[in-house]
Amino acid sequence: MEWKGRRQSDNIEDRRGDPSGGGRNPFGRGGGFSFPSGGGVGRRGGGLSIGTIIFLVVIYLIFKAMGIDLMQVMDGGGGSTGDSGYSQSESSPQAPANDEMTAFVRTVLAETEDTWHGIFQSQGKDYEEPRLVLFSGQTQSACGFASAATGPFYCPGDHKVYLDTAFFQQLSDQFGASGDFAEAYVVAHEVGHHVQNLLGILPKFNQARQSMSEADANKMSVRVELQADCFAGIWGKYTQQKGILDAGDLEEALNAAQQIGDDTLQKRSQGYVVPESFNHGTSAQRMRWFKRGFDSGQLSACDTFSNPI
Numbered sequence: 001m002e003w004k005g006r007r008q009s010d011n012i013e014d015r016r017g018d019p020s021g022g023g024r025n026p027f028g029r030g031g032g033f034s035f036p037s038g039g040g041v042g043r044r045g046g047g048l049s050i051g052t053i054i055f056l057v058v059i060y061l062i063f064k065a066m067g068i069d070l071m072q073v074m075d076g077g078g079g080s081t082g083d084s085g086y087s088q089s090e091s092s093p094q095a096p097a098n099d100e101m102t103a104f105v106r107t108v109l110a111e112t113e114d115t116w117h118g119i120f121q122s123q124g125k126d127y128e129e130p131r132l133v134l135f136s137g138q139t140q141s142a143c144g145f146a147s148a149a150t151g152p153f154y155c156p157g158d159h160k161v162y163l164d165t166a167f168f169q170q171l172s173d174q175f176g177a178s179g180d181f182a183e184a185y186v187v188a189h190e191v192g193h194h195v196q197n198l199l200g201i202l203p204k205f206n207q208a209r210q211s212m213s214e215a216d217a218n219k220m221s222v223r224v225e226l227q228a229d230c231f232a233g234i235w236g237k238y239t240q241q242k243g244i245l246d247a248g249d250l251e252e253a254l255n256a257a258q259q260i261g262d263d264t265l266q267k268r269s270q271g272y273v274v275p276e277s278f279n280h281g282t283s284a285q286r287m288r289w290f291k292r293g294f295d296s297g298q299l300s301a302c303d304t305f306s307n308p309i
Contacts, residue, residue, distance in 0.1 A: 156203070
């Protein structure tokens with residue numbers, strides 16, 4: 001992928017080396033859409049357990065009774081609360097480091113911005129650019145606590161993509177999916193979830209799954225994830241048209257899609273598969289829907305909800 005020398009996005013928030021984890025309080029909500037990692041198949045946003053939440057609430061009430069506003073203390077004594085209900089820290093996010101990995105991520109994000117601005121504009125709509133948070137080890141989001149084991153994920157609550165860039169090394173070493181376009185596919189997939197959010201698909205899914213059984217929610221989740229793969233493929237088509245793909249780049253992305261299929265991950269981790277627990281799609285499905293988006297370059301080709309998957 002010929003990415004060097006191209007425009008880089010400014011929508012990067014660098015939290016690497018930030019011990020506060022991004023200035024969020026720990027009372028997070030779930031709902032993130034994660035890229036599978038070695039920490040487990042299909043984990044969602046790294047939310048806290050019920051027991052942990054109850055413990056934190058009790059501690060908060062005790063401090064409150066003592067006249068100490070624990071939230072204010074954690075937020076640095078004067079943060080403001082945004083629409084998502086999460087207190088922002090007073091300090092501004094770090095400027096992104098000027099290393100090659102950051103430059104690569106910023107460039108890929110810029111390419112997704114250009115692609116989706118064009119597609120939305122063609123439909124008479126405005127594209128709202130997401131922010132991408134680089135973190136190391138752990139961080140907080142409007143969807144809850146996240147660690148490296150969560151894998152890259154998108155949080156609808158704050159419209160941000162979260163990425164521990166160490167995942168790229170894991171993608172290569174553990175999953176056998178190396179290459180810059182394989183890494184770009186990861187970013188494009190999470191941006192695909194942002195597109196779903198803007199189109200109203202994620203809000204409808206999050207509302208519907210509240211009344212679904214776990215099995216039905218998993219089935220619907222597979223369709224959501226496969227559509228994000230298809231949207232990533234659309235982005236791949238636009239990068240190909242710009243002439244910045246190298247020979248073998250498409251194969252890198254397809255190999256990555258194959259290596260992070262639910263069936264492949266489960267076989268690798270436990271030696272057998274449990275189809276009813278799939279929530280991202282099989283390797284074959286993920287490859288097929290990425291390729292479908294790549295071949296067509298059309299949103300209409302990515303209707304995973306009306307078509308067989």
